[in-house]
Amino acid sequence: MKSTILAFVVVLLLVCFLLVVAKSVSARRVKDVEKSSPFECGFDPYGSGRFPFSLQFFLVAILFLLFDLEIALIYPLATFKAGYMSVSASISSFMFLIIVLFGLIHEWNEGSLQWKS
The missing domain is CATH 1.20.5 (Single alpha-helices involved in coiled-coils or other helix-helix interfaces)
Incomplete structure (x- = not known):
């Protein structure tokens, strides 16, 4: 093996x-400056090639990824029966759930879950 x-x-x-x-x-080996410049149908660009984005979308995406990962880690715990888990596994899963709950409460108190208009 x-x-x-x-x-x-x-x-x-x-x-x-x-x-x-x-x-x-x-x-x-040769880098051409013209090939890396922005191109708009043969004309010079009107503005910057980069567009600003809302920071709120970024924060919501990061929060989604964090809580989605946490759900992926919690999901296998739901498939175990209570009698088959050892005491240390039960304590560690309970501590993980407490940490996730405290994270959710913190995000709620910070106002990250409120959509700002």
Whole structure:
């Protein structure tokens, strides 16, 4: 079993190394400034190529990712029956739920969950 895992890791590292070498060998050396500038149908751009975005959307996306990850970690706990979990597993899952609850309360008190108009 250990030799299979070791062989897999060696092959994985070898493939990664070969991909890095192939990228560096085949890369173009000359960078053209015109190719990296913004282009609008042959005309000079009217404004900046970057558009501002609402920070509220960013905060909601980060909160969604955090709580989505927490739900993914909590989901397997729901599949266990209470009799099959050890005491340490029960305590650690309870502590995790308490930390998630405190995080939710903190975000609520900070006003991050309120949509500002």
